[in-house]
Structures are given as C-alpha cells and as structure tokens.
Amino acid sequence: xxxxxxxxxxxxxxxxxxxxxxxxxxxxxxxxxxxxxxxxxxxxxxxxxxxxxxxxxxxxxxxxxxxxxxxxxxxxxxxxxxxxxxxxxxxxxxxxxxxxxxxxxxxxxxxxxxxxxxxxxxxxxxxxxxxxxxxxxxxxxxxxxxxxxxxxxxxxxxxxxxxxx
Amino acid sequence: xxxxxxxxxxxxxxxxxxxxxxxxxxxxxxxxxxxxxxxxxxxxxxxxxxxxxxxxxxxxxxxxxxxxxxxxxxxxxxxxxxxxxxxxxxxxxxxxxxxxxxxxxxxxxxxxxxxxxxxxxxxxxxxxxxxxxxxxxxxxxxxxxxxxxxxxxxxxxxxxxxxxxxxxxxxxxxxxxxxxxxxxxxxxxxxxxxxxxxxxxxxxxxxxxxxxxxxxxxxxxxxxxxxxxxxxxxxxxxxxxxxxxxxxxxxxxxxxxxxxxxxxxxxxxxxxxxxxxxxxxxxxxxxxxxxxxxxxxxxxxxxxxxxxxxxxxxxxxxxxxxxxxxxxxxxxxxxxxxxxxxxxxxxxxxxxxxxxxxxxxxxxxxxxxxxxxxxxxxxxxxxxxxxxxxxxxxxxxxxxxxxxxxxxxxxxxxxxxxxxxxxxxxxxxxxxxxxxxxxxxxxxxxxxxxxxxxxxxxxxxxxxxxxxxxxxxxxxxxxxxxxxxxxxxxxxxxxxxxxxxxxxxxxxxxxxxxxxxxxxxxxxxxxxxxxxxxxxxxxxxxxxxxxxxxxxxxxxxxxxxxxxxxxxxxxxxxxxxxxxxxxxxxxxxxxxxxxxxxxxxxxxxxxxxxxxxxxxxxxxxxxxxxxxxxxxxxxxxxxxxxxxxxxxxxxxx
Amino acid sequence: xxxxxxxxxxxxxxxxxxxxxxxxxxxxxxxxxxxxxxxxxxxxxxxxxxxxxxxxxxxxxxxxxxxxxxxxxxxxxxxxxxxxxxxxxxxxxxxxxxxx
Numbered sequence: 045x046x047x048x049x050x051x052x053x054x055x056x057x058x059x060x061x062x063x064x065x066x067x068x069x070x071x072x073x074x075x076x077x078x079x080x081x082x083x084x085x086x087x088x089x090x091x092x093x094x095x096x097x098x099x100x101x102x103x104x105x106x107x108x109x110x111x112x113x114x115x116x117x118x119x120x121x122x123x124x125x126x127x128x129x130x131x132x133x134x135x136x137x138x139x140x141x142x143x144x145x146x147x148x149x150x151x152x153x154x155x156x157x158x159x160x161x162x163x164x165x166x167x168x169x170x171x172x173x174x175x176x177x178x179x180x181x182x183x184x185x186x187x188x189x190x191x192x193x194x195x196x197x198x199x200x201x202x203x204x205x206x207x208x209x
Numbered sequence: 210x211x212x213x214x215x216x217x218x219x220x221x222x223x224x225x226x227x228x229x230x231x232x233x234x235x236x237x238x239x240x241x242x243x244x245x246x247x248x249x250x251x252x253x254x255x256x257x258x259x260x261x262x263x264x265x266x267x268x269x270x271x272x273x274x275x276x277x278x279x280x281x282x283x284x285x286x287x288x289x290x291x292x293x294x295x296x297x298x299x300x301x302x303x304x305x306x307x308x309x310x311x312x313x314x315x316x317x318x319x320x321x322x323x324x325x326x327x328x329x330x331x332x333x334x335x336x337x338x339x340x341x342x343x344x345x346x347x348x349x350x351x352x353x354x355x356x357x358x359x360x361x362x363x364x365x366x367x368x369x370x371x372x373x374x375x376x377x378x379x380x381x382x383x384x385x386x387x388x389x390x391x392x393x394x395x396x397x398x399x400x401x402x403x404x405x406x407x408x409x410x411x412x413x414x415x416x417x418x419x420x421x422x423x424x425x426x427x428x429x430x431x432x433x434x435x436x437x438x439x440x441x442x443x444x445x446x447x448x449x450x451x452x453x454x455x456x457x458x459x460x461x462x463x464x465x466x467x468x469x470x471x472x473x474x475x476x477x478x479x480x481x482x483x484x485x486x487x488x489x490x491x492x493x494x495x496x497x498x499x500x501x502x503x504x505x506x507x508x509x510x511x512x513x514x515x516x517x518x519x520x521x522x523x524x525x526x527x528x529x530x531x532x533x534x535x536x537x538x539x540x541x542x543x544x545x546x547x548x549x550x551x552x553x554x555x556x557x558x559x560x561x562x563x564x565x566x567x568x569x570x571x572x573x574x575x576x577x578x579x580x581x582x583x584x585x586x587x588x589x590x591x592x593x594x595x596x597x598x599x600x601x602x603x604x605x606x607x608x609x610x611x612x613x614x615x616x617x618x619x620x621x622x623x624x625x626x627x628x629x630x631x632x633x634x635x636x637x638x639x640x641x642x643x644x645x646x647x648x649x650x651x652x653x654x655x656x657x658x659x660x661x662x663x664x665x666x667x668x669x670x671x672x673x674x675x676x677x678x679x680x681x682x683x684x685x686x687x688x689x690x691x692x693x694x695x696x697x698x699x700x701x702x703x704x705x706x707x708x709x710x711x712x713x714x715x716x717x718x719x720x721x722x723x724x725x726x727x728x729x730x731x732x733x734x735x736x737x738x739x740x741x742x743x744x745x746x747x748x749x750x751x752x753x754x755x756x757x758x759x760x761x762x763x764x765x766x767x768x769x770x771x772x773x774x775x776x777x778x779x780x781x782x783x784x785x786x787x788x789x790x791x792x793x794x795x796x797x798x799x800x801x802x803x804x805x806x807x808x809x810x811x812x813x814x815x816x817x818x819x820x821x822x823x824x825x826x827x828x829x830x831x832x833x834x835x836x837x838x839x840x841x842x843x844x845x846x847x848x849x850x851x852x853x854x855x856x857x858x859x860x861x862x
Numbered sequence: 863x864x865x866x867x868x869x870x871x872x873x874x875x876x877x878x879x880x881x882x883x884x885x886x887x888x889x890x891x892x893x894x895x896x897x898x899x900x901x902x903x904x905x906x907x908x909x910x911x912x913x914x915x916x917x918x919x920x921x922x923x924x925x926x927x928x929x930x931x932x933x934x935x936x937x938x939x940x941x942x943x944x945x946x947x948x949x950x951x952x953x954x955x956x957x958x959x960x961x962x
Contacts, residue, residue: 046864047863050863051864057872057876058875058876058879061875061876061879061880061883061899064879064883064892064896065879065882065886065895065896065899067892070889070891073891073892073895077895077898077899080902081898081902084905084906087869087872087906088906091869091910091912092913093913093921093924095925096909096925099925099928100905100928103928103929104902104928104931108898108931108935112891112894112895112939115939115942116891119891119942119946119952121952135885136886139881139885139886140882140886142881143878143881143882146878146881147875150874151871151874154870154871158867159865159867160865160867160914161863161865161866162863162865162913162914163914163916166916167916169912169913169918169921170912170918174918175918175922175925178922179925182919183922183926186926190929190930193933194932197934197936197937200936200937200940201936201937201939203940204937204941204944
C-alpha cells in the first residue's frame with residue numbers, strides 16, 4: 045500500500061517539477077509547481093511525518109505559491125514576452141549535461157550504499173507531540189531566531205515593494 | 210698605538226666631509242665660503258696624517274726589521290660563502306714609505322693650492338676633492354688586500370676625473386676628465402680580471418678564496434704557472450692605465466686641463482705611481498712570472514723612450530712635464546720589471562719631489578704670465594722670478610740625472626739593474642731595456658733643459674712683461690720640494706760609491722721573497738760595472754744639457770732649421786705620433802657608430818622597448834579574453850558552480 | 863515499503879530538475895520556482911533520513927527550512943516587483959549591471 049502511494053506521489057512530484065521548468069507561461073509553471081509540492085506533501089505522509097504533511101500543504105503549497113501567483117498576475121506579462129522568456133536551448137543542454145553528471149556520480153554512491161529499508165514501526169515519529177517537544181526544548185533558539193527572521197522578511201518585503209528605485 | 214693607521218686615513222676624509230658639506234650648504238644659502246676656512250680644513254688633514262705617519266716611522270726605526278709591521282683590522286667587509294674579505298690596514302716599510310710621500314708631498318701641495326686657488330669661486334669643492342683623493346690614495350697604499358687596494362684605486366680614478374674636469378663649464382676640460390676616467394676604466398677591467406683569476410684559482414685549490422695580499426703571498430707557490438703569469442699580466446694592464454704606460458697613457462697629457470696643483474699631486478707624485486706600487490706590493494707574484502715581468506720591462510722602456518721623444522717638440526709647459534711624467538713612469542716600470550723593486554720605488558720617491566717641484570714651478574710661472582702656457586712666448590724669467598727659477602733649475606738638474614741630486618741615484622740604480630739583470634723569459638729584454646732607457650735619458654736631459662732655457666733664459670718673451678715673483682705660499686713649497694729633490698738621493702747611495710743604500714735596506718723585508726725568485730739573479734755585477742755606468746749617466750746628462758744649450762741659447766735658429774729639414778718627422782712627433790687619432794679611428798669611432806646604429810636603434814628601441822610593450826599588450830589581451838567570465842549574468846555563475854560541484858563530487862566520491 | 867534509497871533518488875532528481883530550471887530559464891519568476899523545487903528536494907531527503915533513524919531532528923530541520931523558504935520567497939518576490947518597476951522586464955539576461 046505504502047509502496048504504491050510512494051510511486052504515485054513520486055511520479056507526480058517529478059512530473060510537476062519537469063513541467064514547472066519547461067512551461068513557457070509562468071502561470072502554468074506556477075500551477076505545476078503546486079502539484080509538485082502537494083505530491084511532496086504526500087510523500088511526507090508516507091514517511092509518517094504527519095505534521096510536516098500539514099505544514100507543507102498550508103505554508104508551501106498554500107501561502108507561498110499563492111504569493112507567487114499573485115506576483116505573476118501583477119506583472120501581467122504579454123504573450124510576446126513569454127515567448128522570449130522560454131527555455132534557452134543552449135543553456136538547457138549545458139545545464140542538463142552538468143546535472144546528468146552530478147546525477148551519475150551521486151547515483152553511483154547510492155547504489156554502492158545498497159537498499160536501506162526503513163524500520164517498520166515509526167514509533168510516534170512525526171506526531172505533533174514529538175515535534176512540539178523538540179521545538180520548544182532542544183531547538184528553542186532556532187525557533188526564536190526564525191521568528192525574528194520572518195519579521196525581518198516581512199519588513200524587508202514591505203520596504204522593497206514600497207520604494208521607488 | 211694601533212688606531213693610528215685608521216686615523217691617518219680618516220683625517221683627510223673628515224676634511225672632505227667638512228668642506229663638501231660646507232660647499233653644498235653655501236651653495237644652497239647663496240653665500241660665499243671664506244678661503245681661509247676651506248684651506249685650513251683641507252691642509253689640516255694631510256698635515257695630521259703626515260705627523261702620525263712620521264711618528265709611526267720613528268717607532269718602526271726602534272724595532273727590528275722583521276718586526277716593522279702593523280696591522281689594523283677595521284671591519285669584516287664581505288663574508289660570502291668561500292670568500293671572506295676584511296678591511297685591514299697594513300703598515301710595513303713599503304706602505305709607510307708611500308704614506309710619507311703621499312701625505313708629505315700632498316700636504317705641501319695643499320698649502321700651495323691655498324695660494325693658487327685663492328681667486329677661484331669653487332675653492333671649497335676643490336679642496337674637498339683634493340682631500341678625498343688623499344683619503345683614497347692612502348687607502349690604496351695602506352690596504353692589506355687587493356680588494357681594498359682596488360677600492361682606493363678606483364677612488365683616486367674618480368677624484369682624478371673630478372679634479373681634471375674641475376672647470377667643467379669648459380667642454381674641452383670636461384672631456385679631458387671623461388677621457389681620463391674611461392681610459393683608466395679599461396685598465397681597471399684588466400685589474401679586476403687579474404684579481405678574480407687569483408681569487409678563483411686559490412678557491413679551486415681548496416682552502417678558501419682570498420684577496421688578502423699576505424695570504425696570496427703565502428700560497429702563491431700552489432698556483433699553476435699559467436695562472437701566475439696571467440694574473441701578473443692582467444694586473445699590469447691595470448697598471449698601464451693608472452700609471453700611463455703604452456697603450457693607455459693617452460689620458461695624462463690631456464689631464465693637464467686641470468688646475469696645476471692637481472697635475473702636481475695626482476699626475477706626478479702620487480696617483481700615477483699607484484701602478485708601480487701595486488707591482489711592488491705583488492713582487493712575490495712578479496718574480497715568479499718572468500714572462501709578465503719581461504712585458505713590464507719592455508713596455509716601461511718603450512714608454513720611457515716614446516714619451517721622451519714627444520716631449521722634445523711640445524710647446525705647452527705643462528704638456529712637456531706631462532710627457533716627462535709618462536717617460537719617468539716608464540723608468541719605474543723598468544725597475545720593477547727587472548726585479549729591482551726597491552729601485553723602482555726609490556724612483557717613485559725621488560720623482561715625487563722633483564716632478565712636483567717642476568709642476569708647482571710651472572704653476573708659479575703661469576701665474577706670473579697671466580695664464581699663458583706657451584713656452585715660445587716666455588723667456589728671461591730667471592731675473593724676474595729668482596726663487597722659482599732656482600728651484601726649477603734644481604729640479605730640472607735632478608731629473609736630468611746630475612749628481613749628487615736625487616734623480617741621479619734613482620735613475621742610475623734602475624739602469625744599472627736593467628743592464629746587469631737577467632730574464633728567464635726573454636734573455637735580451639733587460640739589456641734592450643737598458644738601451645732604450647739610456648736613450649731616453651739623453652732626451653730627458655735635452656728636453657728638460659730646453660724647457661728651462663726657453664722659459665727662464667734669454668731675452669724677454671711676448672708675455673713676460675709684468676711678471677714678478679710669486680707670493681710665499683707658492684715659493685715656500687717650491688723650496689721644500691727642491692730641497693727634497695736635491696737631498697733625497699742620499700738615502701739611496703749605492704754600495705759602489707761607499708754608501709749603505711739605506712732606502713733599499715729599509716724596504717728589504719718586504720721584498721725578501723724577491724731574492725729567492727727564479728726569474729732574476731740579483732745584480733751581482735761588479736761595482737766596477739756600476740761605476741762605469743754611472744760615469745756614462747753623468748756624461749749623458751752633460752751631453753743632453755749642452756745640446757739643449759746649443760739649440761736654445763746659443764743658436765736659436767737651429768731647432769727651426771732642423772724642423773724645416775724634416776718637416777714630416779717633426780710634425781709627426783709634435784702631433785704625438787697621431788696615437789689619439791689612431792685610437793679614434795680604430796676604437797672610439799666604431800664604438801660610437803655601433804652604439805648609435807645598432808645598439809640604440811635596434812636593440813634598445815626595437816627589442817627592449819618591444820618586449821616591454823609586448824608585456825603590456827599581452828596583459829591587455831589576456832584580460833580581454835578573461836573579461837567574458839565577468840558577464841554579470843547570475844545564471845552563468847550558477848552553472849559554473851554546478852559544474853564545479855560535479856567535478857568535486859566525482860573526485861571526492 | 864519503499865526503501866530509503868528510493869526516496870533519496872527522488873530527492874536527487876527533484877533537486878537536479880530544479881537546477882536545470884535555475885540555469886536554463888530566462889524568466890526570473892521561473893528561476894525562483896526552481897529554487898523552491900530545490901529546497902523541497904532537500905526537505906524530502908531530510909524527512910527520509912529522519913524516518914530512517916527514527917529521530918525527530920530531521921523533521922525539525924524541514925520545519926525550519928519551510929519557514930525560511932517562505933521568508934525568502936516573500937523577500938525575493940518583493941525584489942522581483944522592484945526590479946520590474948525599474949527595468950520593465952523580468953528577463954534575466956537584461957540584469958547584467960555587474961558586467962565587465
């Protein structure tokens with residue numbers, strides 16, 4: 045059962061990703077990305093990371109992508125711009141080659157590692173309980189820092205969008 | 210008191226520093242320096258040095274001959290790998306004798322200069338240079354290593370240049386200074402090669418390289434014959450430059466462009482004798498090098514005769530004396546070339562007195578006739594300048610070789626040793642040298658008295674109208690020097706005349722090894738031979754003098770008539786055998802042409818500048834190519850990142 | 863269930879696809895999306911490791927990455943808006959003021 049879920053969600057994630065980077069229309073790219081993100085949320089679920097599954101859907105697929113689509117709409121690109129902004133053939137070739145290289149290297153590493161299976165029982169991993177405990181004890185400082193970071197990002201975004209450069 | 214040696218050197222150096230700085234400061238402040246100040250400072254140096262040397266001499270007399278040695282280490286100069294050179298000062302009988310001459314005669318000339326340069330605006334600069342010269346000359350003489358000697362050697366060359374071209378606003382005079390320096394430099398190259406040959410040969414034999422003369426002397430027997438001969442010859446080349454022998458004598462006549470006291474000091478009494486001194490110092494080398502010594506002998510003899518012939522026809526009072534100096538230096542070379550090192554140095558000693566006296570006398574005369582130097586326009590000055598006249602006469606008689614004046618003893622000693630000497634290299638060389646030397650002696654008496662008669666005897670000349678005797682500052686030095694010229698000979702009275710030849714004995718410890726040499730048998734010819742030669746010398750002097758009298762007093766048409774009969778010969782001799790012109794065509798002009806056409810146009814402009822420009826162009830080109838990496842395009846940078854990551858991972862994993 | 867290795871493989875592929883997107887696209891917005899893809903890939907890997915070792919720390923990391931990614935997206939988009947205002951375009955090729 046889990047295996048099927050894994051394959052389905054994996055396929056969706058990769059397909060979504062490929063579409064994201066190949067579509068001419070940025071809006072199409074954005075929606076493809078949403079699909080990919082949701083699929084990844086599903087993958088989280090298969091990994092018993094329930095809290096993450098929820099957060100991914102809410103924050104990433106929800107808030108962040110909405111913001112992106114929002115900006116795309118504001119920019120209001122014309123059709124002719126979109127054509128120019130499509131995939132750049134030479135760069136795509138080069139980038140693919142480089143990526144392929146990295147892929148091969150790391151795939152070989154994975155292969156030598158061999159199949160490592162997950163332990164059968166998750167033992168309460170990924171539950172809200174466990175995460176909350178960890179967050180507010182061991183990871184309290186990063187938690188507070190990230191809060192400040194979010195504040196800074198908020199202020200920064202406002203400032204950047206406001207100013208007349 | 211060991212510090213004495215260093216002080217002998219330092220006093221003139223202090224004089225140079227004080228006068229030099231004062232002159233610079235005065236020039237800046239646009240004020241005049243009083244002559245009294247500069248002259249005092251300048252004369253103090255040599256006087257103090259002379260007194261110190263005198264004291265040292267007194268102490269040496271109290272010691273046994275073997276113990277007459279004083280070494281003072283100043284500091285370690287070079288310590289590089291195998292080579293270790295210390296600046297050490299060495300006082301032995303030879304160097305002390307030279308110091309006394311240099312400081313003594315030098316001091317006298319300094320006082321004379323105070324009078325001579327009284328009206329010259331550059332007197333501070335003059336005295337500064339004169340003191341500097343003295344410092345270098347003393348360093349040359351007191352140095353215990355060839356390198357120290359060479360420093361002094363170069364230094365006196367420098368001062369010679371500075372003083373010959375003293376009135377540098379006159380291009381001709383400046384050119385004379387340049388000529389002196391450059392010709393000397395050619396000789397110095399030979400000297401340098403000789404030094405390096407010695408040092409490297411000794412280094413190759415093991416035991417370290419050294420240029421300290423004492424150490425070289427101790428190890429000279431280890432050196433192969435070729436090295437010894439080669440080094441001796443190369444060092445002699447340096448001597449031909451400094452001591453104005455053939456072929457590098459050409460600068461000395463031109464050097465008369467400098468002030469007359471300079472001519473007296475540098476080009477008669479001291480600097481030019483440096484070559485002779487050097488050979489005497491390296492006597493242990495030369496007496497193991499019969500071939501080189503034969504060269505020295507023959508070159509000296511040839512120079513003595515050659516210069517004497519030119520002197521006969523010269524009309525400038527200083528030029529006559531200049532060629533005379535070249536000729537007398539040739540005698541000194543005959544001396545050291547024949548292995549008679551003490552005799553050569555003795556002639557240095559006596560020559561300093563009478564030549565300096567002659568030059569200063571000439572200066573006095575020139576001063577009296579308001580700068581005229583052509584002797585044809587002079588005459589009858591004896592009545593008007595008795596003191597100058599008498600001292601000049603004494604010095605002239607000395608150089609001509611009249612006994613019992615000093616020149617007789619020193620010249621006779623040299624000629625006797627040449628006559629009776631032997632050479633392992635060229636058996637006929639010593640006798641040939643004697644012949645040439647004797648002929649030169651005839652001419653010497655002739656042209657010197659010609660000079661005397663033309664200047665002092667006879668009726669009034671064109672320019673002698675307002676002439677009168679010079680002030681005491683001129684005449685007192687003349688008297689002192691004339692006294693030396695007259696009496697110095699008694700230090701070297703040879704055994705044949707019953708004297709003890711104290712001079713030779715004084716120098717004996719230095720030349721001990723010379724007596725063990727393979728090149729020369731010490732002169733064991735009989736006293737009888739020597740007496741005959743002495744008689745011959747006197748006869749020559751009388752003959753030359755009377756010939757001069759005949760030509761220039763009794764029958765004054767004679768010289769012109771003789772010249773008229775052989776015009777080509779006369780012109781050639783008078784024009785110095787066109788040596789300068791030959792050198793110009795053979796050497797100077799080709800070098801100029803090559804410099805201009807080849808070295809300048811091609812090498813400098815095209816090659817050197819081209820290379821420099823090429824470097825610039827290459828840098829430009831490379832940066833042009835590399836500029837594309839800075840596209841400002843973020844994706845390019847990111848791509849490079851990824852590619853690098855791929856490589857890294859591949860390497861690491 | 864699928865072994866950890868498979869999850870890592872997926873993560874790798876997602877990451878590289880995101881790379882290609884970042885390198886090959888001229889549209890600034892799409893490049894941003896590519897960056898988000900890469901972050902996601904990393905998150906997936908962390909989650910897989912966390913499940914493998916039964917430690918919650920990996921998931922904590924994912925949590926923080928999501929938070930930071932959100933902040934970054936906000937600021938990044940603000941920059942895109944500002945750039946568009948200045949240059950009237952989102953074509954990356956036009957943004958080469960640092961060009962030599």
